[in-house]
Amino acid sequence: MSTTFWIIVAGAVATYLTRIGGHLILSRFETIHPRVEAGLNAVPAAVLTTLVAPAVLTAGPAEWAALAVTALASLRGGLMTMFLAGAAALILCRQFVS
């Protein structure tokens, strides 16, 4: 089997561990410490931010405009509205800025 195959299998096992792990660990305790709970609550925003920030740094004006439109669209609509508005802005801006 190829390396790619084993990357996918290992990635699937790692993902399954995250999906069942929280239950397996927590079922051993009666209560969670508030600070641990606060840390867990921070995880989604923290992880997802790291996937955007470096890309912002290396991008140009067209990409920045698209991200600004995405952030503005988030005040009105859901994920799909944000995504479509950002993508439309990106394609439009790239016609004028390269």
Next chain:
Amino acid sequence: MASDAVMETSPAGEFWQGVRLSIPVVVAAGPFAMLFGALAVDNGFSVFEAFLMSAAVFGGASQMVGIELFGHHVAPWLIVLSIFAVNFRHVLYSAAIGRQLAHWPLAQQAIGYFLLTDPQYAIAESRAQAGRKVGFVWYMGAALAVYVFWVLLTVLGAFFGRLIPDTAAVGIDFLLPIYFLGLVMEFRKRPLWLPIVLVSAATSILAYKFVGSPWHVTLGALGGVVLAVVLPPHRSGVGERP
């Protein structure tokens, strides 16, 4: 209503009730499955490998990160670690929803946790909050609809992606940061959201420059998490236990 009463008791009714609840998720996630298929092939995956990843991992953001790093020829163990890091948030879902699934037989629990995505967690949690039982058949109705379309549309995108000659011309190369920013904004009502985002952004940019990819994901995320742990609990919206 009489029809609702029937659906409460019949397993087929429960199943389709779950399917109906997940239709918005199918519509919202569908384009991302196709996008993943197209990007996977663009980054050197075969159509079968794109299919296998969607079927076995079943986690949009982590799959996107995985193929992005694969395209940059990052070491395999680092790709797997990054998938783990991006999916780490599921530990929270798993911990929170565990009590609702505890009455299922173990084999059913094992399957249920495999399908525990962000939207699945959200609708299961809201059903429990409404005081209704989170049954296995209902849960599978909601989860399988998303799963089947996620895998099918990945394959469709993988075939269609080969027909797109220049991904930069139609903007596909920068769609991921836009998608991830959209997800960041989804969590903006949470306590400490802005400080966490700012600290994670700064930490990840520093890590990206001085340590390198993909460690900026783990290190950047740790920056935001440590901030939330260190600040007094009342600032994080988590009260001390009485």
